[in-house]
Amino acid sequence: MKYPDERLAVECDDIAEITDEIRQLAADMAETMYKEEGIGLAAPQVGEHCRLIVVDVSGPEKREELMTLINPRLDNLEGEVDSEEGCLSVVNYRSKVKRAEKVRLSAKDLNGNDVCIDADGLLAICLQHEIDHLSGTLFIDKISRLKRTMYDNKVKKWLK
Structure with missing residues (x-):
């Protein structure tokens, strides 16, 4: 799904049970992420409103560290860093976004096991970006009003 699709702004529901359908969705999402040359993808980007990210x-370039995270949550956000971000759902746009420098993630894996990760660097930024999607937030919701207006105006021209 691409911005300005309103479904990208919807809060996602927790996954109550890890079913074969959820496992298939995760596999399909990973395939889509790799095909689109991304490093992260959230379920709402493929039209599913559940708390799942890959x-x-x-x-x-490589495909060696795939993580599938169910019902991910972040806490222990520390520090601040500017990150240059883009998004598979936000076409032809990149911008600097303020993010926490370090985060702690808690989630479940596809087998229902607890996952806890202390992350920094690119992983911390990517986790924040993808988990924002689960709350209906895009990285362009975090940029200045002027930059956002300029991007929105471009999108309106493309949609004509």
Whole structure:
């Protein structure tokens, strides 16, 4: 799904049970992420409103660190860093965004096991970006009003 699709702004529901359908969705999301040469993808980007993300910061060239995270949450956000971000759902646009420098993630894996990761660098930024999607937030929601207006005006021209 591409911005300005309103479904990207919807809060996602927790996944109550890890079913074969959820496993298939995760596999399909990973395939889509790799095909689009991304390093992360959230379920709402493929039209599903559940708390599921896939991340592989070894990409897009390599594909060695795929993480599938169910019901991810972040806490212990520390520090601040400016990151240059783009998004598979926000076409032809990149901008600097303020993010926490370090985060702690808690989630479940596809087998229902607890996952806890202390992350920094690109992984911390990617986790924040993807988990924002689960709350209906895009990185362009975090940029200045002027930059956002300029991007929105470009999108309106493309849609004509």
